Amino acid sequence: xxxxxxxxxxxxxxxxxxxxxxxxxxxxxxxxxxxxxxxxxxxxxxxxxxxxxxxxxxxxxxxxxxxxxxxxxxxxxxxxxxxxxxxxxxxxxxxxxxxxxxxxxxxxxxxxxxxxxxxxxxxxxxxxxxxxxxxxxxxxxxxxxxxxxxxxxxxxxxxxxxxxxxxxxxxxxxxxxxxxxxxxxxxxxxxxxxxxxxxxxxxxxxxxxxxxxxxxxxxxxxxxxxxxxxxxxxxxxxxxxxxxxxxxxxxxxxxxxxxxxxxxxxxxxxxxxxxxxxxxxxxxxxxxxxxxxx
Amino acid sequence: xxxxxxxxxxxxxxxxxxxxxxxxxxxxxxxxxxxxxxxxxxxxxxxxxxxxxxxxxxxxxxxxxxxxxxxxxxxxxxxxxxxxxxxxxxxxxxxxxxxxxxxxxxxxxxxxxxxxxxxxxxxxxxxxxxxxxxxxxxxxxxxxxxxxxxxxxxxxxxxxxxxxxxxxxxxxxxxxxxxxxxxxxxxxxxxxxxxxxxxxxxxxxxxxxxxxxxxxxxxxxxxxxxxxxxxxxxxxxxxxxxxxxxxxxxxxxxxxxxxxxxxxxxxxxxxxxxxxxxxxx
Numbered sequence: 001x002x003x004x005x006x007x008x009x010x011x012x013x014x015x016x017x018x019x020x021x022x023x024x025x026x027x028x029x030x031x032x033x034x035x036x037x038x039x040x041x042x043x044x045x046x047x048x049x050x051x052x053x054x055x056x057x058x059x060x061x062x063x064x065x066x067x068x069x070x071x072x073x074x075x076x077x078x079x080x081x082x083x084x085x086x087x088x089x090x091x092x093x094x095x096x097x098x099x100x101x102x103x104x105x106x107x108x109x110x111x112x113x114x115x116x117x118x119x120x121x122x123x124x125x126x127x128x129x130x131x132x133x134x135x136x137x138x139x140x141x142x143x144x145x146x147x148x149x150x151x152x153x154x155x156x157x158x159x160x161x162x163x164x165x166x167x168x169x170x171x172x173x174x175x176x177x178x179x180x181x182x183x184x185x186x187x188x189x190x191x192x193x194x195x196x197x198x199x200x201x202x203x204x205x206x207x208x209x210x211x212x213x214x215x216x217x218x219x220x221x222x223x224x225x226x227x228x229x230x231x232x233x234x235x236x237x238x239x240x241x242x243x244x245x246x247x248x249x250x251x252x253x254x255x256x257x258x259x260x261x262x263x264x265x266x267x268x269x270x271x272x273x274x275x276x277x278x279x280x281x282x283x284x285x286x287x288x289x290x291x292x293x294x
Numbered sequence: 295x296x297x298x299x300x301x302x303x304x305x306x307x308x309x310x311x312x313x314x315x316x317x318x319x320x321x322x323x324x325x326x327x328x329x330x331x332x333x334x335x336x337x338x339x340x341x342x343x344x345x346x347x348x349x350x351x352x353x354x355x356x357x358x359x360x361x362x363x364x365x366x367x368x369x370x371x372x373x374x375x376x377x378x379x380x381x382x383x384x385x386x387x388x389x390x391x392x393x394x395x396x397x398x399x400x401x402x403x404x405x406x407x408x409x410x411x412x413x414x415x416x417x418x419x420x421x422x423x424x425x426x427x428x429x430x431x432x433x434x435x436x437x438x439x440x441x442x443x444x445x446x447x448x449x450x451x452x453x454x455x456x457x458x459x460x461x462x463x464x465x466x467x468x469x470x471x472x473x474x475x476x477x478x479x480x481x482x483x484x485x486x487x488x489x490x491x492x493x494x495x496x497x498x499x500x501x502x503x504x505x506x507x508x509x510x511x512x513x514x515x516x517x518x519x520x521x522x523x524x525x526x527x528x529x530x531x532x533x534x535x536x537x538x539x540x541x542x543x544x545x546x547x548x549x550x551x552x553x554x555x556x557x558x559x560x561x562x563x564x565x566x567x568x569x570x571x572x573x574x575x
Contacts, residue, residue, distance in 0.1 A: 005477075011399055014478040018395035021388045023407055025448035029426060030414040036425030094319065097312055111320045113565060114327065117553040119507035121529045125546040126330045128532070135539060137329060140345040169322070174568055181569040201308070230420050233509045237529050251420045258424045259514060268424050276421045283416075 041270035052266070059270035069271060071245055072253040075160065079249060080228040082164040087175045087224045088217070094172075095179030096205050109180065112173040120170075124237025127166050128153060156246045159239055163247050167234045171227075175220055182216035183209055218290040222283055229279050250275050334358075334543035341539045357540035358548070364541055365531050366519070367548065373439075374506055374524040374549075380443040382501040386494060388447050393456025394482055398468060415450040419510070427514050441515045442523075446505065452497055459493035460486065496567030499560050506553060524549045 043052040098105040131152035232251040241248035258268035336350040435441035471481045512526040
């Protein structure tokens with residue numbers, strides 16, 4: 001026993017003891033599933049999961065002829081187009097307004113950050129009730145203004161915008177706080193010099209703040225893009241893809257094909273792989289552009 | 295003198311609209327949360343009356359006992375505590391150990407292992423969720439606490455963060471302890487861990503917040519009613535068409551409260567932790 005302890009107490013050996021748990025867990029629950037996701041996408045796996053029949057590119061061919069899948073890609077693209085600019089540009093402007101450390105700004109920051117601690121479930125319950133056509137108080141306010149009863153959660157064409165708004169509501173605070181942290185790192189002497197030259201706040205923002213926080217800008221752009229392309233939980237708790245699939249994102253569709261009565265693990269995996277490739281291509285393009293600019 | 299005055303007026307002309315925008319945004323966050331909180335204390339009758347009220351005419355705790363009668367919310371709370379607590383406790387040990395090794399030791403295969411760890415950060419959860427379910431199922435951990443917890447313990451982002459925290463500590467400290475006869479594990483636990491307390495607190499908050507609010511993974515890996523977590527049990531509850539609104543509000547409030555308390559007390563770490571790269575979704 002003592003020999004064993006001594007053996008494993010060498011720095012060169014005990015290092016493996018330190019990294020082993022994480023490596024084993026990451027391989028088991030990340031690396032293997034990723035490899036399986038690629039493998040499964042070429043198989044037809046029935047719900048019993050007892051057999052798997054190799055069908056080559058069959059799942060991929062099916063996906064590109066599946067109107068519901070193509071629709072989900074379109075919905076995801078619209079959602080991303082609505083959410084990303086607000087998160088990346090809107091949050092930056094607000095962050096610049098509250099970046100100075102004083103009591104008022106700290107209070108605003110704390111408030112904007114509040115939705116981050118709310119689970120998607122809480123957000124779903126809250127907004128479904130607020131926008132409810134019978135009990136919602138926003139519905140009541142709009143009605144008293146003479147706009148009539150609007151059924152926010154059940155109007156094709158409108159509901160996607162509502163869901164996008166709720167999603168932005170949820171994570172606007174994180175983007176803003178990350179920007180605030182970056183803005184605070186900018187050297188104050190730059191602003192002092194600009195002040196001397198008589199540059200106004202807007203010009204200081206455009207010529208000092210924006211160029212100085214470029215890495216953060218790219219970081220937010222890339223993570224928000226990837227996040228928006230994977231939107232699921234807010235949709236699940238607000239509309240669950242309805243009405244009539246007009247808010248069904250790609251991940252929502254993958255989830256319902258993987259874990260419901262018409263389950264097909266292989267088909268769901270092939271759609272995941274397609275989504276993965278789309279995310280990767282966009283990330284690589286952005287990364288290249290970022291490196292060129294730096 | 296005159297010039298100074300015009301600048302002052304100009305300043306105010308900008309400051310007022312800016313302040314208004316900030317206040318409107320704050321109200322956009324606060325009003326819904328406040329309305330939900332107040333509604334949890336309204337009788338069902340008042341909730342469904344038209345037009346809706348903001349402040350309850352009648353204060354009641356009925357909704358809280360209603361939600362327990364409809365869904366076993368106490369069991370869900372317990373499951374969420376076990377899920378969040380178990381994941382966090384194991385995550386601290388596993389990720390700190392790994393971060394420490396990458397910061398302090400040289401060993402064969404270090405670069406490869408570290409790169410593999412970082413690479414897992416690039417893979418969206420949604421891509422691996424189907425096979426991950428199969429792996430957990432084949433290991434016999436489906437619909438159990440182990441199935442919930444174990445796959446969520448090792449997190450590349452946390453390992454990366456801990457490595458950065460440990461790198462800030464001078465290596466001489468480990469040398470001195472080694473000369474004093476402390477074992478490698480003793481050095482890690484007794485000397486090094488206390489040095490990185492702020493990072494550990496950040497890690498705890500991120501992990502608790504993440505698993506407490508996690509929806510997708512518990513939905514995939516559990517099936518029985520008694521294994522549901524708060525976030526996923528409530529989501530299923532509101533998914534039904536016949537729901538009691540008051541009970542839903544009460545359930546939402548119960549699920550928000552622990553995070554809110556954690557937020558009030560750990561706000562500094564909360565905000566710093568989130569902005570230093572541990573963000574989700």
